[in-house]
Amino acid sequence: MASSSSQALPKLTVYRGFDWPGRYTWSPFVNKLETRLRLAGVPYVAAPGSVRQAPMGKIPYVDLGNGETMGDSTLITRRLVGDGVLPDLNAGLSPAQKAQDLALRALMEDKIYFYGVRERWRDNYVTMRSTVMAAIPYPIQLIIGLLAYNKATGALNGQGTGRLTQDQVAVFQQEAWEALNHLLSEARLNAPARSRDAPFWILGGEQPTEADATLMGFIVSTLVCTAAPEAGKVVRGFPILVDYCRRIHDRYFSDYEKWTE
Amino acid sequence: MASSSSQALPKLTVYRGFDWPGRYTWSPFVNKLETRLRLAGVPYVAAPGSVRQAPMGKIPYVDLGNGETMGDSTLITRRLVGDGVLPDLNAGLSPAQKAQDLALRALMEDKIYFYGVRERWRDNYVTMRSTVMAAIPYPIQLIIGLLAYNKATGALNGQGTGRLTQDQVAVFQQEAWEALNHLLSEARLNAPARSRDAPFWILGGEQPTEADATLMGFIVSTLVCTAAPEAGKVVRGFPILVDYCRRIHDRYFSDYEKWTE
Structure with a gap:
């Protein structure tokens, strides 16, 4: 059931480290990334994943929808801004x-x-x-x-x-x-x-x-x-x-x- | 040759880790502490010291003038402000x-x-x-x-x-x-x-x-x-x-x- 906005986008998966569907995790960086996506209305799937499989050995990491995974909430945000998936929130700042x-x-x-x-x-x-x-x-x-x-x-x-x-x-x-x-x-x-x-x-x-x-x-x-x-x-x-x-x-x-x- | 302002104060020694009299060191925290003291006109003696003798295992550290040593440029600054040796530079800020x-x-x-x-x-x-x-x-x-x-x-x-x-x-x-x-x-x-x-x-x-x-x-x-x-x-x-x-x-x-x- 893809929403109209998600139809054009590959499905993003956020690996959160915690198998807690419907709950915030204890990781500030996981919550940061989820907030960043939700502020922009970008849909994503949450999955537990594991630190062992994480590209940079830490959570969160994402699957960009094409099988490519990457870690670091700041780098992920930059990449998604660069790809046009996320808006550049700071573009209008002095x-x-x-x-x-x-x-x-x-x-x-x-x-x-x-x-x-x-x-x-x-x-x-x-x-x-x-x-x-x-x-x-x-x-x-x-x-x-x-x-x-x-x-x-x-x-x-x-x-x-x-x-x-x-x-x-x-x-x-x-x-x-x-x-x-x-x-x-x-x-x-x-x-x-x-x-x-x-x-x-x-x-x-x-x-x-x-x-x-x-x-x-x-x-x-x-x-x-x-x-x-x-x-x-x-x-x-x-x-x-x-x-x-x-x-x-x-x-x-x-x-x-x-x-x- | 103590200056008039230093007569009342115990002599502060800054251990800089580098034996480079009359030169800036490579350590940002050493230069930070020296700047903090010089901005307030507080005299000090620079000495090399060594990481092995440093109270927190890092430079800079100081001898407060009474034989008491301490490390961490931020903690040193706080202590000297508390002791009335340094002014609280941020006191007037909103x-x-x-x-x-x-x-x-x-x-x-x-x-x-x-x-x-x-x-x-x-x-x-x-x-x-x-x-x-x-x-x-x-x-x-x-x-x-x-x-x-x-x-x-x-x-x-x-x-x-x-x-x-x-x-x-x-x-x-x-x-x-x-x-x-x-x-x-x-x-x-x-x-x-x-x-x-x-x-x-x-x-x-x-x-x-x-x-x-x-x-x-x-x-x-x-x-x-x-x-x-x-x-x-x-x-x-x-x-x-x-x-x-x-x-x-x-x-x-x-x-x-x-x-x-």
């Missing part, structure tokens, strides 16, 4: 707004992301392992889990977040989400008059930008992930972050199960 | 400006930084090893160098930059510096009327913010580092970046040897 958008994505994807890896893999390892590796039989799960743990702690040490104390991470994490909350707060205040429940966007414009897909992805993955209770508390402590997420959910993800408030 | 400043630092410190690690350690390994490990005798340098190489490539893989192709990194690196160039271009245009050679600041205000220390650190380390020719070409391709760096150099680092144009 150079300064483009710079701000890029910097905000770095704040989330290259900084907040690692606070999440640390809390999930280091502080809540058992929850993390038993959830993301639920498909792997138990004794093997222990071994693969240990490899994943070592990989995560190695990455954290190399990237730098692993060398901080718990208190330092807490301060930095609070500061980063607070910054995003301030921007959203201004954006909501200055949003064009519309329905009270219409989504608003991080740069304050009429239309979403790339940073919005990332922000939705990061907020919602934090709200649903039970292996990151500290990050969940921080995000829930900023009601505008949750409101932003709720409005996008209601308009674009109404078929998905909502997070627990 | 919440949205603070958010923008934080995001710009993430773009440099958590994203551009790893493009640098990749080009220096992976693509120009021999230059990098023989320079940063010049103090280590040759046969041992080969072994320690290999460990550093493995550490760098492991970090790059975990952080994500190591999984990209050379072309993808080139595109992302160009995009990131272009964004900074656009912001500086607007800032220079709108800078308060002063001497043509006075420094201007990334957020466009009268005074520098935290992001300026980072930006100066990243530009100048790219300009002086012979192990990162591609990044050097990108930065030199944006004359406003170089002009920004030159003006800060002339006012705050006139005792340091300048980069090759």
Whole structure:
């Protein structure tokens, strides 16, 4: 049952790593990519896939519809924009707004992301392992889990977040989400008059930008992930972050199960 | 010969990792910290130190003057602000400006930084090893160098930059510096009327913010580092970046040897 808009397009498959139909996954990058596609009304099929089959060894990855697979949510987005499947959300921005958008994505994807890896893999390892590796039989799960743990702690040490104390991470994490909350707060205040429940966007414009897909992805993955209770508390402590997420959910993800408030 | 402002303060030592008196080092974070101190006129002693003695296993680190050492340029800055040694450069910013400043630092410190690690350690390994490990005798340098190489490539893989192709990194690196160039271009245009050679600041205000220390650190380390020719070409391709760096150099680092144009 292809819709009229999908008839011309090859069927895109998003491999999400989690076999959770109708639910958000714990991965911010999976949620980011799904948001990016849904903002543009591009249909896709969700499938679990696996990290072992992932082209860059990470999720999400996609099958472009012709058997060609690729990974990395940013590279996938660029490719789909280049192919004319997705609109270039940032085409109408000023150079300064483009710079701000890029910097905000770095704040989330290259900084907040690692606070999440640390809390999930280091502080809540058992929850993390038993959830993301639920498909792997138990004794093997222990071994693969240990490899994943070592990989995560190695990455954290190399990237730098692993060398901080718990208190330092807490301060930095609070500061980063607070910054995003301030921007959203201004954006909501200055949003064009519309329905009270219409989504608003991080740069304050009429239309979403790339940073919005990332922000939705990061907020919602934090709200649903039970292996990151500290990050969940921080995000829930900023009601505008949750409101932003709720409005996008209601308009674009109404078929998905909502997070627990 | 303590100056009047330094008499009340314990003498701060900045361990830079490089035994290069009167010269910028190749480390963006060392240059960032030195910029941060010089912007505030806080005197310090530069010493080589070594990664092995560094509290967090990385440079720069400092001796606060009482024998207490600490690492991480951001944590050091926070501590010195808390101790009243450094002014809080961002105190007068609006919440949205603070958010923008934080995001710009993430773009440099958590994203551009790893493009640098990749080009220096992976693509120009021999230059990098023989320079940063010049103090280590040759046969041992080969072994320690290999460990550093493995550490760098492991970090790059975990952080994500190591999984990209050379072309993808080139595109992302160009995009990131272009964004900074656009912001500086607007800032220079709108800078308060002063001497043509006075420094201007990334957020466009009268005074520098935290992001300026980072930006100066990243530009100048790219300009002086012979192990990162591609990044050097990108930065030199944006004359406003170089002009920004030159003006800060002339006012705050006139005792340091300048980069090759």
